[in-house]
Amino acid sequence: MINKLKEKVILDKEHQKIIASLDDKLEYLTNQNKLLKQKLKEAVAKVKRLQGLEAHHLKNNGDLRVEIKRLEKLVSTLKKDIEILREGNEALGIYRQN
Numbered sequence: 816m817i818n819k820l821k822e823k824v825i826l827d828k829e830h831q832k833i834i835a836s837l838d839d840k841l842e843y844l845t846n847q848n849k850l851l852k853q854k855l856k857e858a859v860a861k862v863k864r865l866q867g868l869e870a871h872h873l874k875n876n877g878d879l880r881v882e883i884k885r886l887e888k889l890v891s892t893l894k895k896d897i898e899i900l901r902e903g904n905e906a907l908g909i910y911r912q913n
Contacts, residue, residue, distance in 0.1 A: 904910065
């Protein structure tokens with residue numbers, strides 16, 4: 816009977832060690848889970864900010880393309896005007912002096 820009692824005490828001590836070890840692991844994993852949840856929350860916030868920036872960028876890019884087209888038309892018109900003036904000056908005998 817004493818041997819069985821000693822074996823039970825040894826097993827109880829071993830079980831306590833195992834339980835303590837599992838408690839430590841559980842606490843570690845719980846802390847890691849909290850940390851990962853926080854990182855995920857931060858990543859989601861970053862993604863939302865980036866999506867907002869992307870939408871803003873696309874709008875600005877579209878506005879710039881419209882402005883570039885307008886300016887290209889203006890440049891083309893001005894080049895035509897310069898050519899007409901140059902031809903008119905030549906017809907009148909007016910030459911540019913450099």
